[in-house]
Amino acid sequence: MASSEGNEPRSFAQATKDHLLVDMLRSARGGSSTEWKVLVMDDVTVKVMSTRCHISDITDEGISLVESLKKRRQPLTTLDAVYFITPSRESVTKFMQDMTGSGPLYRKAYVFFSSTLPRDLLGRIKEDRTLLSRIAALKEVNMEYLAVDTQGFVVDLPEALPHLFGEHSAGSREFDLCIGNIVTRLTTVFAALKELPAIRFRSTSSSSAGAQGGPGDVVCSKIATQLSDRVSQLQRLQGFPQRETCDLVIVDRAFDPVAPVIHEFTYEAMLHDLLEVDGTKFKYEVTTSGGRTETKEVLLEEHDSLWMELRDSHIAEVNIKLDEKMSKFRSMNKVAMIKLGRDSQQDLSTKDIKTMVQALPQYRDQIDKLGLHVHIATKLMDRFKEKRLKEIANLEQDLVFGDATSKEMQALFMAIPNMHPEDKLRLLMIYAASHPEKLDPKKERQWMKILEISGEDWNAVNNLEHLGVSVFKKSSSAFLKFGMKKSRRPMRKDRQEDEGQWDLSKFSPLLQDVVEDLAKGELSKEEYPYVKEPSVVDTSSSSGRAGGTSVRAPTWAKKRGDKAEGDGGRGPLSGPRGRRIFVFIVGGMTPSELRTAHKLTSQLKREVVVGSTSVDNPHRFLQNMKLLSQLDTLDI
Structure with a gap:
């Protein structure tokens, strides 16, 4: 369990902050409380630091000046420097240039890498004896994710959707690099928190049916397998758990393609x-x-x-x-x-x-x-x-729950002739995602004429196929290159009663169903298989009973002397009763999915943490969807 001083369990947000301030900056401070230091960061690590720490937090840990590694800096030879940098060739080279030769920029260097330092770069550092004499500490701090919410993080790869699900992405250099970066940065989450996850991933294939899975299966499987290998290596580290302490489910954006585009009113x-x-x-x-x-x-x-x-x-x-x-x-x-x-x-x-x-x-x-x-x-x-969103949102929710068809869409488009093109596109994508295999080239041309939307906009609808969402009838097989069986869209529960009396609130992300099923031990092993069967079976349930065989206490609770960060500032929670649940969404997550994590943490008495490659608003998601393939010229 990630613990603060006094061995009190901490929330995800607090554990992340403590890792930066206590485990890194305070360790460099040592026994001296009077000597000031310089903090040097690169473009990646400055984002990592700024998402959890304010300048006052950094100053309290003895930092008097923050500087950018890539900029020219004046020598401060009477001060020590703390380097918090990525283990990239560029950042390591700049650090070595700072501290070698007859005129180093700082007196001593405390060097902390955000992830694992490659052997060849470590070798370069060791070869320079002058440089070694000026290094006071050299550590891998394992912190290459951005804690953008009390219970949410991103690995800051906003181009992941086109790089992993594009028309020609499979086997490309961008595909492999993106998978590698996701795995590296996701590994640092569990290394920083000292958590060993039981890893599961979304799979649409069925061995009994002999069907081939979609593109998301390949992506989720690769990430899960590589991550399992990486976190197993962490078990060699002193103090790292030897058995599973948390649950992780890896999904791709196709598991809920409606959430990024539907209008939400929180x-x-x-x-x-x-x-x-x-x-x-x-x-x-x-x-x-x-x-x-x-x-x-x-x-x-x-x-x-x-x-x-x-x-x-x-x-x-x-x-x-x-x-x-x-x-x-x-x-x-x-x-x-x-x-x-x-x-x-x-x-x-x-x-x-x-x-x-x-x-x-x-x-x-x-x-x-x-x-x-x-x-x-x-x-x-x-x-x-x-924008007349009440009318638009009513239709969106009716489409999702099967209470409306294309006829109601046409009627609304006529009732709101000046509807924004992006709102038209969002309605079309919700219809396509919730009504599998209803479109064909003829209907495609008809919709483009009726709505007067561009071919570029329509391409976002087409590209749902590249996520593995069956949009077009089987007879129109231009996009069905993966040989997939008919997509099974999960039934979505009407959550209006859960959300109170407010209108337009019956929609909820499918993330809620996945987490609730996992917490109850009812998540399908066929649809969400383990990479490795866990050595510890988590017996936590929605009643809050903790797994009796867990080797460690749960890792979240209220912040010392403050309200629980994971509780949205609404007051202290009654206390943790189960281990953390992580869900990682490849291809971008939404604010509504972060809200779901806040709500379920309170309901399940288990801290739910949602991670992704990025946090996307509807506009950004639509722009990424348009990039998944080249625009086909349509004769309309």
């Missing part, structure tokens, strides 16, 4: 779908007291407790909560009005609140947070109405 999902967001950075305009318009940039992360409270809520619930909080703010601050010389019975206007905030700085942060989220929620509702 706060975080809508934000990434309808507004411009760069990771966790959101920019918006405010009007100052002087009447000027300024652009502000905020980070929507764990430090914003209001964001953590709202992010998984339905937009209707968000609006109710924000209204209640604003009313509570007004009622609690009548004393502020008295201080301002105002009648305490008089209602506060927005202008009054701004005046109060300027006069009483202690309320500024509180009202700034409320103002930010009121602004976001208002923008989202404006977009919702402008």
